[in-house]
Amino acid sequence: xxxxxxxxLIARVEQPGGVSVRLAQQIAFIVEVDRLKTxxxxxxxxxxxxxxxxxxxxxxxALMVPLLAEYADDPIDVGHTVQLVLVHDLVEIxxxxxxxxxxxxxxDQDARERAAADRLFALLPADQAARLRALWDEFEAxxxxxxxxxxxxxxxxxxxxxxxxxxxxxRTPGVxxxxxxxxxxxxxxxxxxxxxxxxxxxxxxALRGWVRRDRD
Amino acid sequence: xxxxxxxxLIARVEQPGGVSVRLAQQIAFIVEVDRLKTxxxxxxxxxxxxxxxxxxxxxxxALMVPLLAEYADDPIDVGHTVQLVLVHDLVEIxxxxxxxxxxxxxxDQDARERAAADRLFALLPADQAARLRALWDEFEAxxxxxxxxxxxxxxxxxxxxxxxxxxxxxRTPGVxxxxxxxxxxxxxxxxxxxxxxxxxxxxxxALRGWVRRDRD
Numbered sequence: 511x512x513x514x515x516x517x518x519l520i521a522r523v524e525q526p527g528g529v530s531v532r533l534a535q536q537i538a539f540i541v542e543v544d545r546l547k548t549x550x551x552x553x554x555x556x557x558x559x560x561x562x563x564x565x566x567x568x569x570x571x572a573l574m575v576p577l578l579a580e581y582a583d584d585p586i587d588v589g590h591t592v593q594l595v596l597v598h599d600l601v602e603i604x605x606x607x608x609x610x611x612x613x614x615x616x617x618d619q620d621a622r623e624r625a626a627a628d629r630l631f632a633l634l635p636a637d638q639a640a641r642l643r644a645l646w647d648e649f650e651a652x653x654x655x656x657x658x659x660x661x662x663x664x665x666x667x668x669x670x671x672x673x674x675x676x677x678x679x680x681r682t683p684g685v686x687x688x689x690x691x692x693x694x695x696x697x698x699x700x701x702x703x704x705x706x707x708x709x710x711x712x713x714x715x716a717l718r719g720w721v722r723r724d725r726d
Numbered sequence: 727x728x729x730x731x732x733x734x735l736i737a738r739v740e741q742p743g744g745v746s747v748r749l750a751q752q753i754a755f756i757v758e759v760d761r762l763k764t765x766x767x768x769x770x771x772x773x774x775x776x777x778x779x780x781x782x783x784x785x786x787x788a789l790m791v792p793l794l795a796e797y798a799d800d801p802i803d804v805g806h807t808v809q810l811v812l813v814h815d816l817v818e819i820x821x822x823x824x825x826x827x828x829x830x831x832x833x834d835q836d837a838r839e840r841a842a843a844d845r846l847f848a849l850l851p852a853d854q855a856a857r858l859r860a861l862w863d864e865f866e867a868x869x870x871x872x873x874x875x876x877x878x879x880x881x882x883x884x885x886x887x888x889x890x891x892x893x894x895x896x897r898t899p900g901v902x903x904x905x906x907x908x909x910x911x912x913x914x915x916x917x918x919x920x921x922x923x924x925x926x927x928x929x930x931x932a933l934r935g936w937v938r939r940d941r942d
Contacts (some may be wrong), residue, residue, distance in 0.1 A: 519772050519773060520890065522772075523892060526926035526927060526930050528926065529923060529926065531737065533919070533923060536793050536794060537923075539793070540790055540794075540886065541886055541890055543786070544773045545773040546785075547773060547778070547782045547873060548771070553889045555760055555764070556735050557761040558734060558759045558763065558764045565781070565782040565785045565786065566782055566785070567777070569762075569782070569784050569785035569788070570756075570759070570760070570781065571890070572810055572812050573756070573813070574756055577752050577755070577807070577854060578752060578756075581749075588805075589804075589805030589808070592788075592808060593792070596785065606764065638793060660906075668864075671760070674736065674738065674739050702856065703749070705751060707742075707745060710745065711742060713917050714742050
């Protein structure tokens with residue numbers, strides 16, 4: 511009888527014997543998350559004309575955290591915040607990326623992501639599964655200063671990609687300047703200074719015609 | 727007169743005014759490192775038929791560090807090791823990736839990478855430039871337990887990609903099993919257990935004909 515483990519990337523090739531159950535579980539997870547590199551986001555890269563994937567995006571956020579931590583309104587633990595951004599998109603391996611301006615897909619996003627988290631983290635030894643699940647839950651809850659800052663990075667980074675692409679996903683039909691401001695306002699929950707900067711990008715983008723102005 | 731700053735990604739679009747010099751420098755760096763997503767490695771992904779890029783690779787290592795830290799022979803600071811892997815490939819933005827089995831390119835690799843580091847980190851405010859440069863120097867020196875473990879992750883991850891691709895870059899003409907063992911033996915400097923595991927993968931790969939055996 512087929513089990514859901516037959517679908518794992520690790521099941522494509524017979525694995526070596528004589529490996530502890532614990533290490534085999536860790537390797538199965540590490541191999542499986544290779545899939546994050548194939549989950550495409552809407553945002554275009556700046557350096558090349560293609561869409562960004564979740565793994566690249568997660569790396570970019572992890573690098574931004576220590577560089578911009580000084581702007582957090584509440585002091586943050588940098589190492590912990592880096593952990594949050596490294597795992598924040600893992601559930602999209604099974605749940606897919608939900609586009610920021612797609613309000614239909616948002617409705618069942620929570621249930622889909624929770625099911626994906628249950629499935630993915632269960633590959634790990636129980637202690638590590640619990641640790642990663644706790645990081646993901648913390649990120650989603652957006653209550654700790656670290657989670658708020660991680661979320662702010664998650665919203666600021668595509669803003670940088672869009673602005674430096676003269677629009678990017680801002681040009682999606684139906685999206686207006688106030689939609690962008692609304693979606694990005696979580697940056698304000700973490701950093702007054704970075705929110706002021708983000709607003710400059712949005713305002714200048716609207717002025718230059720890269721995002722539709724509300725009065726148009 | 728053109729300056730080298732004209733080549734920066736941030737120079738393609740006029741940036742907003744009224745931003746502090748410090749934040750503008752940080753943003754210029756964050757935008758510039760988008761280029762890491764376009765530096766291709768030789769290793770193929772497991773999840774999709776294409777080559778991996780440096781940003782995806784760096785994310786993968788950063789996720790592996792806390793999961794496998796328990797196998798380090800000398801105790802490591804996990805957060806610091808994550809920092810090392812997040813920045814370890816940045817210099818390849820200007821210096822390019824050097825293929826592990828390309829001994830010609832290796833000769834001037836050091837000089838090329840040092841020049842690249844000078845150029846890239848200089849975009850940042852001096853304190854942060856010094857911090858990232860110190861992380862990169864530490865990784866390269868491979869003297870601290872954290873740097874040795876980071877290097878072990880850097881060698882173990884493509885081994886996982888190759889094995890689960892039934893060969894991958896092991897199939898490069900001229901590469902033999904003992905070349906692979908030689909290049910991967912730095913894993914032994916960090917972890918006896920992970921080196922034992924790596925050797926199982928290499929031995930099984932050779933047995934299955936995915937890498938040329940030395941006696942062939």
